Amino acid sequence: MNTLSDLLSALGTITTSPTLLLVILLGVILGTVAGLLPGVGPSTAIALLLPVAMTVPPELSLPLMVSLYLGAEYGGRISAILLNIPGDPGAIMTTLDGHPMALKGKAASALSISALASFLGSILAFLGLAFIAGPMSEMGLAFGPAVYFAVVVMALVLSATLVGSAPMLGLTAVVIGVAISTVGIELQSGLPRFTFGTFTLLEGIDPIVAIIGVFGIGEILASTNMGMNSQAVKGLSGRFLPTKTELRQGTLPGIRGSIIGFIAGVLPGAGTTIAAFFSYGLEKRLAPASAGMGKGAVRGLVAPEAANNAAVSGSMVPLLTLGIPGSGTTAVLLAYLMMYGLNPGPGFFDANPELGWTIVGALFISAILGVVVNISASSLLAKILAIPMPFMAPTILMLALISCYSIHNSATDVYIALAFGVLGYVMRLVGMSPALLVIGLVLGEMLERNLQQALGLSGGNFWTMISQPLVLLFLAIAVLALLTALPWKKMVGKKTSADHQPANERR
Amino acid sequence: MSSEAQADGPAAVEGPETAAEIEPGSTAASKTIAAVVFLGLALFYLINALLLPSVEGEDGIGPKTFPVVVGIVLVGTTALGLFSLLRGKGETRPVTGIELVRVLTCIVLFALFTVSIFLIGFAEAAAVFSVLTTTLVFGVRLRPLKAVWVLVLGLVIGMILFLVFDVWLNVLLPVGWLEYLVFGGLNL
Structure with a gap:
């Protein structure tokens, strides 16, 4: 595989195709709007694009979706800076220094600096993606079903323990997803499972329906206490273009944030939130007290913004080369790729070189268009924030209905999505990430299929199956992540410390 | 839609009493x-x-x-x-009785919206759904004139969505009398 020539060829195709350029621009604009609106986010927006995906070829819909994903990371920072409400989870750390900058009267400057940081992160991570995707895809070809089973187990456990507020709740969400993936006809025996005599469930639960439910409907149900003034926007103030000093202050943190973001993106489950969290943490450690971290420091704004955009490209690496989603949004993308019968994973770039490199190239073009759109239309984008949730919600629910209905032209899918919406709402009540359910759902089928194939190859002997070095390595990582997450560790620690306490203190 | 509501200010659209304002979660x-x-x-x-x-x-x-x-x-x-x-792990969000009523209302309205698109057409059902969601689910108190505005704008959004998805993207949505009049029914 000649990476450079394939990449240049894809970039050439995109830049000479007005349709593709328009599609990517549309994706960036839709993504920026979805990202800046708290409660919408890239996963919901991509899920709601289902009718579009069903009517246009993947050569157009997939660039649209990846550009929307990157655009959302650009957009998320706008509400984080202006309202102190992150538009998407990846922008949580942006609030820490972005909003204080806005309060100091430097809102416009904060928006332009963060847009440039997002651009830097996107471009550096794009280079990483372009040059790591090929070798990683070839490495993936060497994986047998047993190794794949172990990789999926590792991805599920890492996702569960890294995302959300409590690891055990994360594990529950992932296992619920895996459980839902078993609904429908079992492929080897042809027996129906959990269908309860209905024909609708024979094909299983469409991941897209579940995604629209937990993200789209669930988010609206969780927003019912948001009032008219929930999104009151502050005006843009201050000088727009960053000063030379601000650019100098932001350069190194931007590069560091991009590298951390890319690595975090490649890790299954880590995604944009962890990327921004780690990069901000590093800057806080490196910054002198005079830097004023948390009080509107440029480095505190630049690092997480570069990181969350870099994580987008990073998360494409495991998706395209191993078929493993690196984030909730890539889990949605995986569902779409499977819907098209494209089977991302080892061999994806060999089987679909043009499409694969077009997706990678679309990220590069999106990064450029993203910075142009976000800098030139800052004021306009800020005004969109003035739409209150009570008026936004009906439109989102209408789109959710159309998206579900369009799958089989049946209302049953809408009711299934509504049930998932209720589940998504309950998950949000206790801080469970709905993205984990989606990751479990899309990987569940892969988990069972690889387990069956691996056991078939090892004569049904589980111990023979897991005795391969790579299998042991991936399972060991999963077990280690699990051990650090289990509550017993803290209970034992508490008991031990209690044992060491003097008797009079214990009374 | 919202800009219209915003333009009239609080005199025309009163903000909902959020659940948190009414009772502690x-x-x-x-x-x-x-x-x-x-x-x-x-x-x-x-x-x-x-x-x-x-x-x-x-x-x-x-x-x-x-x-x-x-x-x-x-x-x-x-x-x-x-x-x-x-044991206090996780970020549990407090919930109020009013919020639960609103969530339940939203679920019922969405289910009814799904049923009603087959009875009166997509755009018409969307218009009614918009008004009911804004007022009953989010608790926004609308004056009669403003409620009509929201109804009309809901209808316009419904028609736009019908145009985009049914006419352009060929996602066949249930047709009501208005869609039939404007777009010529199923012949498109």
Whole structure:
């Protein structure tokens, strides 16, 4: 595989195709709007694009979706800076220094600096993606079903323990997803499972329906206490273009944030939130007290913004080369790729070189268009924030209905999505990430299929199956992540410390 | 839609009394709801997995083993997850009675919206759904004139969505009298 020539060829195709350029621009604009609106986010927006995906070829819909994903990371920072409400989870750390900058009267400057940081992160991570995707895809070809089973187990456990507020709740969400993936006809025996005599469930639960439910409907149900003034926007103030000093202050943190973001993106489950969290943490450690971290420091704004955009490209690496989603949004993308019968994973770039490199190239073009759109239309984008949730919600629910209905032209899918919406709402009540359910759902089928194939190859002997070095390595990582997450560790620690306490203190 | 509402200001559209303003929320209620839903789901799944027929395949596991293992793990992780919730782990969001009523209203309205698109057409149902969601779910008090505005704008959004998805993208949506008049029914 000649990476450079394939990449240049894809970039050439995109830049000479007005349709593709328009599609990517549309994706960036839709993504920026979805990202800046708290409660919408890239996963919901991509899920709601289902009718579009069903009517246009993947050569157009997939660039649209990846550009929307990157655009959302650009957009998320706008509400984080202006309202102190992150538009998407990846922008949580942006609030820490972005909003204080806005309060100091430097809102416009904060928006332009963060847009440039997002651009830097996107471009550096794009280079990483372009040059790591090929070798990683070839490495993936060497994986047998047993190794794949172990990789999926590792991805599920890492996702569960890294995302959300409590690891055990994360594990529950992932296992619920895996459980839902078993609904429908079992492929080897042809027996129906959990269908309860209905024909609708024979094909299983469409991941897209579940995604629209937990993200789209669930988010609206969780927003019912948001009032008219929930999104009151502050005006843009201050000088727009960053000063030379601000650019100098932001350069190194931007590069560091991009590298951390890319690595975090490649890790299954880590995604944009962890990327921004780690990069901000590093800057806080490196910054002198005079830097004023948390009080509107440029480095505190630049690092997480570069990181969350870099994580987008990073998360494409495991998706395209191993078929493993690196984030909730890539889990949605995986569902779409499977819907098209494209089977991302080892061999994806060999089987679909043009499409694969077009997706990678679309990220590069999106990064450029993203910075142009976000800098030139800052004021306009800020005004969109003035739409209150009570008026936004009906439109989102209408789109959710159309998206579900369009799958089989049946209302049953809408009711299934509504049930998932209720589940998504309950998950949000206790801080469970709905993205984990989606990751479990899309990987569940892969988990069972690889387990069956691996056991078939090892004569049904589980111990023979897991005795391969790579299998042991991936399972060991999963077990280690699990051990650090289990509550017993803290209970034992508490008991031990209690044992060491003097008797009079214990009374 | 919103800009219109915003332009008229608070005189025309009164903000909802948010749940938090009316009564303090309870994290215990959130935890109870989560416990009932997740534990119920886990046990339901495990029981049904155990009831699956035992047919052994070439791999030695058959269609029953994997769901049974998943069911056992699900019950285990759910129990541990709820245990960690009780120990104060996780970011539990307080929930109020009013919020639960609003959520329930939203669920019922969405289900009725789905039924009504087949009875009166997509755009017409969308218009009614918009007004009802804004007022009943989000508690926005609209004056009669403003309510008509929201109804009309809901209809316009419904028509735009119909145009984009039905006419342009060929997602066949139920046709009402207005869609029939404007777009010529199913002939498009």
